[in-house]
Amino acid sequence: MKKTSIVALVTDFGVKDNFVGVMKGVISGINPRAQVIDITHEICRYSVRQAAFILWQSFKYFPYETVFLGIVDPGVGSLRLPIAIKSKHYFFVGPDNGILSMAAQSDGINNAVVLQKEKYFCKNISHTFHGRDIFAPVAAYLAGGLPLSKLGKYIDDIQEMPFPLPSVNARTLEGKIVYIDRFGNLITNIKKDILEKFLQGEKFIAHLNGKPIKRINLFYEQENSKEPFFVVGSFSFLEVCLNQKSAKDYFSIDSTKDYKIKINRIAI
Amino acid sequence: MKKTSIVALVTDFGVKDNFVGVMKGVISGINPRAQVIDITHEICRYSVRQAAFILWQSFKYFPYETVFLGIVDPGVGSLRLPIAIKSKHYFFVGPDNGILSMAAQSDGINNAVVLQKEKYFCKNISHTFHGRDIFAPVAAYLAGGLPLSKLGKYIDDIQEMPFPLPSVNARTLEGKIVYIDRFGNLITNIKKDILEKFLQGEKFIAHLNGKPIKRINLFYEQENSKEPFFVVGSFSFLEVCLNQKSAKDYFSIDSTKDYKIKINRIAI
Amino acid sequence: MKKTSIVALVTDFGVKDNFVGVMKGVISGINPRAQVIDITHEICRYSVRQAAFILWQSFKYFPYETVFLGIVDPGVGSLRLPIAIKSKHYFFVGPDNGILSMAAQSDGINNAVVLQKEKYFCKNISHTFHGRDIFAPVAAYLAGGLPLSKLGKYIDDIQEMPFPLPSVNARTLEGKIVYIDRFGNLITNIKKDILEKFLQGEKFIAHLNGKPIKRINLFYEQENSKEPFFVVGSFSFLEVCLNQKSAKDYFSIDSTKDYKIKINRIAI
Numbered sequence: 038m039k040k041t042s043i044v045a046l047v048t049d050f051g052v053k054d055n056f057v058g059v060m061k062g063v064i065s066g067i068n069p070r071a072q073v074i075d076i077t078h079e080i081c082r083y084s085v086r087q088a089a090f091i092l093w094q095s096f097k098y099f100p101y102e103t104v105f106l107g108i109v110d111p112g113v114g115s116l117r118l119p120i121a122i123k124s125k126h127y128f129f130v131g132p133d134n135g136i137l138s139m140a141a142q143s144d145g146i147n148n149a150v151v152l153q154k155e156k157y158f159c160k161n162i163s164h165t166f167h168g169r170d171i172f173a174p175v176a177a178y179l180a181g182g183l184p185l186s187k188l189g190k191y192i193d194d195i196q197e198m199p200f201p202l203p204s205v206n207a208r209t210l211e212g213k214i215v216y217i218d219r220f221g222n223l224i225t226n227i228k229k230d231i232l233e234k235f236l237q238g239e240k241f242i243a244h245l246n247g248k249p250i251k252r253i254n255l256f257y258e259q260e261n262s263k264e265p266f267f268v269v270g271s272f273s274f275l276e277v278c279l280n281q282k283s284a285k286d287y288f289s290i291d292s293t294k295d296y297k298i299k300i301n302r303i304a305i
Numbered sequence: 306m307k308k309t310s311i312v313a314l315v316t317d318f319g320v321k322d323n324f325v326g327v328m329k330g331v332i333s334g335i336n337p338r339a340q341v342i343d344i345t346h347e348i349c350r351y352s353v354r355q356a357a358f359i360l361w362q363s364f365k366y367f368p369y370e371t372v373f374l375g376i377v378d379p380g381v382g383s384l385r386l387p388i389a390i391k392s393k394h395y396f397f398v399g400p401d402n403g404i405l406s407m408a409a410q411s412d413g414i415n416n417a418v419v420l421q422k423e424k425y426f427c428k429n430i431s432h433t434f435h436g437r438d439i440f441a442p443v444a445a446y447l448a449g450g451l452p453l454s455k456l457g458k459y460i461d462d463i464q465e466m467p468f469p470l471p472s473v474n475a476r477t478l479e480g481k482i483v484y485i486d487r488f489g490n491l492i493t494n495i496k497k498d499i500l501e502k503f504l505q506g507e508k509f510i511a512h513l514n515g516k517p518i519k520r521i522n523l524f525y526e527q528e529n530s531k532e533p534f535f536v537v538g539s540f541s542f543l544e545v546c547l548n549q550k551s552a553k554d555y556f557s558i559d560s561t562k563d564y565k566i567k568i569n570r571i572a573i
Numbered sequence: 574m575k576k577t578s579i580v581a582l583v584t585d586f587g588v589k590d591n592f593v594g595v596m597k598g599v600i601s602g603i604n605p606r607a608q609v610i611d612i613t614h615e616i617c618r619y620s621v622r623q624a625a626f627i628l629w630q631s632f633k634y635f636p637y638e639t640v641f642l643g644i645v646d647p648g649v650g651s652l653r654l655p656i657a658i659k660s661k662h663y664f665f666v667g668p669d670n671g672i673l674s675m676a677a678q679s680d681g682i683n684n685a686v687v688l689q690k691e692k693y694f695c696k697n698i699s700h701t702f703h704g705r706d707i708f709a710p711v712a713a714y715l716a717g718g719l720p721l722s723k724l725g726k727y728i729d730d731i732q733e734m735p736f737p738l739p740s741v742n743a744r745t746l747e748g749k750i751v752y753i754d755r756f757g758n759l760i761t762n763i764k765k766d767i768l769e770k771f772l773q774g775e776k777f778i779a780h781l782n783g784k785p786i787k788r789i790n791l792f793y794e795q796e797n798s799k800e801p802f803f804v805v806g807s808f809s810f811l812e813v814c815l816n817q818k819s820a821k822d823y824f825s826i827d828s829t830k831d832y833k834i835k836i837n838r839i840a841i
Binding site: 043045047057072074075076094095098100103196218221256257258269271280 | 598
């Protein structure tokens with residue numbers, strides 16, 4: 038247990054209860070040098086898709102060899118398998134329900150195993166909290182240098198969760214809202230290069246929930262502007278924003294529903 | 306100050322203000338090797354009982370010698386004493402209002418002292434924030450190996466806060482809701498062995514706030530089920546749950562009120 | 574990169590998104606020994622003033638050489654400059670919008686630089702997240718011992734944000750509410766010595782939003798009291814409080830509005 042390494046967490050456990058704290062206690066007991074970093078514990082309850090997105094959009098900012106724990110696990114204790122993945126530069130640990138797939142595939146998967154070796158688990162395994170009893174101890178051992186192969190037998194496939202791509206036809210680029218941040222910025226699934234290729238230098242008008250978006254700006258603060266605009270945000274996707282206001286409120290977005298965003302090319 | 310050790314926190318300080326941050330600053334200044342782990346800061350304001358429960362349900366997942374700071378302290382600055390406890394495997398620091406008792410007694414109390422030695426406090430002690438001025442520095446010193454006896458004189462008793470046990474009569478087991486987690490699961494004070502001994506192989510029907518509970522399941526996810534059920538949760542108590550729904554909402558539970566849960570044995 | 578040091582954070586980023594987590598990932602990649610402490614991420618969105626206040630009221634509890642990151646940055650990507658400050662005992666990093674000024678000036682500013690050297694930034698600098706791309710890496714390097722002068726050229730002035738002082742006339746001391754904590758305590762801009770000098774041993778009656786405050790107490794818990802009172806709080810300012818109740822609710826305070834508090838001297 039010589040190596041010092043990082044365990045980074047994405048869960049829907051919140052911070053009200055003791056779930057995250059006891060996971061950190063378990064990790065410290067196994068690997069006192071592990072440094073635990075919270076990415077977020079505020080994933081919407083049971084939203085495997087949102088957690089997969091956040092993990093995907095976060096992993097590359099961490100040092101190589103970081104062990105990522107992704108736990109949104111409505112099927113805990115049932116048939117879904119607990120797995121660990123070695124990708125090109127990182128490790129990923131969690132339930133095999135798709136939560137790890139966007140990030141691990143983006144980095145390139147080397148190997149994946151099903152977690153079977155109980156010597157690397159807590160002693161009494163509950164049916165309701167594998168985060169504490171299986172995933173945290175396994176992450177602590179991996180961060181300490183334990184080879185993936187010690188944890189269980191290799192599996193060929195993991196559960197996939199493809200990221201929804203925008204669709205393009207003659208004059209319309211159609212995307213969707215995939216995430217809403219604390220500031221009410223609406224993150225779409227449209228990358229800037231896709232928009233530029235679609236526009237080919239022409240102007241555009243976009244619509245979301247019945248309201249138009251007419252501009253794309255470099256940054257959030259626009260002098261005297263009360264109109265919504267696109268920004269290429271830190272997630273590298275187009276975001277719908279307002280200056281110091283919530284676009285979520287402006288467009289009356291209900292975060293539990295799906296919304297399409299249509300961008301139409303306007304010939305000059 | 307050679308030892309590296311853990312200071313784990315349970316408070317009602319929240320994370321909006323700078324209370325927890327400055328406590329960590331104070332700890333780092335005294336003991337740069339101390340590793341601080343947040344169990345939770347979202348205990349309901351002034352709820353000593355809830356904090357005592359969470360501390361009790363968390364401590365055993367931490368490495369031996371961990372120093373637990375439990376601070377819900379509506380009487381700060383008044384007559385209640387600041388104390389530190391050495392239990393069989395751990396240290397506990399906080400106000401003597403019962404917050405430490407369930408956990409420390411569960412582990413077995415070796416010694417307790419009243420915190421009197423101002424050389425181990427911050428220089429200017431406020432009347433309103435002993436977390437920063439007394440408890441954080443004392444925890445930092447204990448985590449660094451300072452003997453308990455240096456902190457003040459021994460006391461024989463600490464304020465107790467007994468955990469409410471369920472009651473049993475002929476055909477009814479009566480418990481109560483003691484905690485509600487982020488997912489809306491309702492944690493009762495009934496352990497599985499108590500239920501099994503009570504049932505003696507017979508069936509049961511339980512009632513909570515006028516609605517029935519008829520089943521006990523192994524885990525949260527139940528195919529096609531919209532009915533509530535019991536699970537033996539990660540707290541090792543019976544929890545009232547729904548599959549991917551909030552039992553708190555289903556049973557119309559107001560978290561500021563007390564609720565009884567009655568389990569009746571049904572002869573087969 | 575020999576030194577172990579602390580990076581302490583004050584932001585309005587919240588903990589729902591991955592903003593803070595990826596900043597910590599960036600810091601760990603540059604300086605694995607840096608210890609990151611969250612002061613708060615729950616500053617009201619865009620409230621540079623609130624962040625400046627919290628940073629000011631927190632810094633002195635941290636060990637010397639701590640690097641403070643203060644990021645509330647509605648102008649990110651626009652003309653406001655990114656800066657770093659060496660004060661008498663600490664470092665401060667953030668946008669030059671006033672957020673750092675109360676704290677840095679209180680400690681005494683030695684030098685300030687504009688952040689220009691891209692070798693100390695992340696490789697691809699977004700227009701929307703300088704916390705990750707500029708401020709976090711710079712803080713990581715400073716915590717590792719990099720001299721301030723390496724980061725860019727010296728500047729003579731930083732953006733100031735003066736703390737509002739109470740006003741005094743013949744028989745009235747007029748202050749304002751500058752912060753509201755989690756417990757609903759209302760922190761004023763009036764220090765105890767100002768009040769004592771004003772009162773000169775006479776009694777007082779204060780008014781806030783149409784309701785009176787008649788007493789000043791040593792601590793929060795007052796036996797049988799349902800009336801509001803002042804306490805000299807942990808911020809060292811007079812706070813308006815109730816015993817285990819929210820003064821914010823009692824006085825019907827809307828946290829987005831400004832409130833004056835008037836203290837009148839009563840001849841005995």
